[in-house]
Amino acid sequence: MNGGVSISWGIEALIASAVLMAIVLVIRAPVRRTFGPGIAYALWALPAIRLVLPPLPQLPAWKSAAAAVATPDLAQTLTVYVIEPLGGSAAAPASLFSSLGLPLAVLWGVGAAAFIGWHAISHWRFCRRMIAGSTLSERAGAIDVIETEAASGPLAFGIFRRYVAFPRDFAERYDADERELALLHELGHHQRGDLFANWIALGVLALHWFNPLAWRAFRAFRSDQEMANDARVLAGRSAIDRHTYACAIVKAAHGGAVSAACHLHTINDLKGRLKMLTTGTRSRTRLALGGTAVAALMIVGLAGTASGTAAAASVRAGVEKATGIDIAKFDAKPQSMPPTAPAMPEGAEVPAPPAPPEAAAPPARVKKIKIVKIDKDGNTISENVTDIPDVPDMPELADMPELKNIPDVRSGDCKGGGDATVINKQKGDRRIMMICTNRIQRMASLAADRAMRAKDIQRMSYDRALEGLRRARESMMRNDNLTGEGRRDALDGIDEAIRDMEAERAERD
Numbered sequence: 001m002n003g004g005v006s007i008s009w010g011i012e013a014l015i016a017s018a019v020l021m022a023i024v025l026v027i028r029a030p031v032r033r034t035f036g037p038g039i040a041y042a043l044w045a046l047p048a049i050r051l052v053l054p055p056l057p058q059l060p061a062w063k064s065a066a067a068a069v070a071t072p073d074l075a076q077t078l079t080v081y082v083i084e085p086l087g088g089s090a091a092a093p094a095s096l097f098s099s100l101g102l103p104l105a106v107l108w109g110v111g112a113a114a115f116i117g118w119h120a121i122s123h124w125r126f127c128r129r130m131i132a133g134s135t136l137s138e139r140a141g142a143i144d145v146i147e148t149e150a151a152s153g154p155l156a157f158g159i160f161r162r163y164v165a166f167p168r169d170f171a172e173r174y175d176a177d178e179r180e181l182a183l184l185h186e187l188g189h190h191q192r193g194d195l196f197a198n199w200i201a202l203g204v205l206a207l208h209w210f211n212p213l214a215w216r217a218f219r220a221f222r223s224d225q226e227m228a229n230d231a232r233v234l235a236g237r238s239a240i241d242r243h244t245y246a247c248a249i250v251k252a253a254h255g256g257a258v259s260a261a262c263h264l265h266t267i268n269d270l271k272g273r274l275k276m277l278t279t280g281t282r283s284r285t286r287l288a289l290g291g292t293a294v295a296a297l298m299i300v301g302l303a304g305t306a307s308g309t310a311a312a313a314s315v316r317a318g319v320e321k322a323t324g325i326d327i328a329k330f331d332a333k334p335q336s337m338p339p340t341a342p343a344m345p346e347g348a349e350v351p352a353p354p355a356p357p358e359a360a361a362p363p364a365r366v367k368k369i370k371i372v373k374i375d376k377d378g379n380t381i382s383e384n385v386t387d388i389p390d391v392p393d394m395p396e397l398a399d400m401p402e403l404k405n406i407p408d409v410r411s412g413d414c415k416g417g418g419d420a421t422v423i424n425k426q427k428g429d430r431r432i433m434m435i436c437t438n439r440i441q442r443m444a445s446l447a448a449d450r451a452m453r454a455k456d457i458q459r460m461s462y463d464r465a466l467e468g469l470r471r472a473r474e475s476m477m478r479n480d481n482l483t484g485e486g487r488r489d490a491l492d493g494i495d496e497a498i499r500d501m502e503a504e505r506a507e508r509d
Helices: 003-035 037-042 045-052 061-069 096-131 176-192 194-207 212-234 239-251 270-277 284-305 310-323 401-405 437-477 484-508
Strands: 077-083 135-140 143-147 155-157 163-166 368-374 380-387 408-412 422-427 430-436
Touching: 003 037, 003 045, 003 212, 003 284, 037 212, 037 284, 045 194, 045 284, 096 155, 096 163, 096 194, 143 176, 155 176, 155 194, 163 176, 176 194, 176 212, 176 239, 194 212, 212 239, 239 437, 430 437, 437 484
Parallel strands: 077 368, 143 163, 408 430
Antiparallel strands: 135 143, 155 163, 368 380, 422 430
8 A cells, every 4th residue: 555545545434433423423223222331332333444444445447437337238348538738747736735744743643642652651750659568458359459548449550460449448449249349340341341442432532633533532432431331230130239330430420531551430421330230131132133233333334434436436425525635646646737828818618529430330349449639729639449249138037937936825724833923834845834823823922921911020120220220329328538529419410310210111111
């Protein structure tokens, strides 16, 4: 890949990844409600993968030409006349952006390097501060669990050497169940690779340091990461464990955070996390369906925005039109300027090109395309003839034996007590597909009964969830570690979650 193509591909990758960020920001909430936090968290791989996706291979020139001109009603040879613009050659002078391209590229590179360098230095200082004066509490496999005065709440950090840090007063502020759940939460970040994912996200943000949408996407990514880890810790646990976990989150709540570490205690997304704790677990079928939907969305999103596709060309043209920036100029190689034709007198008319020759033979499929390039005076500059492969005839339907295997579809009542709703039979050389309407009705009736029972279970779950939220609010009111704005923000978040849960319960009743 040459330098020009690399610059053009990079600009298209930045534009496409920003578009995908916007799409994920829009759909993440409904995906989380339908399929769970883990599926919503997986959506953020889409813009990151697009940034490193290479351009799709271009179709050969003869295929593009055949698709454009090989129609059955054209003459044997198609002639295309191309007129040079007034003033001489088609090569346009360098635009203003071409002269600013290098300074802008340098500014972007310096900004990205400064961003990632600042975060790397800040994280290195943060790790030194955490480790200095710490005491080893225990080891969980290859992960060191430490206590340090520098920690304001439970957190996980480190990639090559992994740590979980707790404050010195952790045992006094949290009971045994809360300590266990907090430890599982932070260990989960290491086991899921969230620390590594944070550095990838910071790299993406470094490339988009000038883009406010990317900063909004990074905050949403971190919020979805915490919710996905919460769901992992609480999978299969009782309502009492969920209440205990909510108390642990509230006790640790404050606003400080380091971008590359994973904190239990950030309050920016406290309301969403507490509300998520009240939702039930998703079935394996729904999780599988969600994973399939996300995989399909990634394939469609990457294929639709990849460099070289029609969608990418459309987005690129829109950006060029809106900004006046000709991205294609980055790909152009410097060429010598051909001699220009003399300028025409003012008011003179451009002579019409010579009429194309009439076809002597009856219309036939195009087999050649002839491109004639003429100047403003009607003089021929160059001619080029390209062979176009013929388009084969479509087969007649009667000649397609596959159509003879189409089954005869019928519907009606099926005998016996089986569960199959579609029965295939062979009658002589004919295949019959029978749709059992009585069995479909029976299955619908059973599903309705199960739905009624599920509604009662759901009502009980809402009651337990509301009780857990109210207990968490009472615990927060008694928590002396929260004062001022931090307490108000946390209480407002819980109150809104309670109101939402009550409204949702009333709506479902």
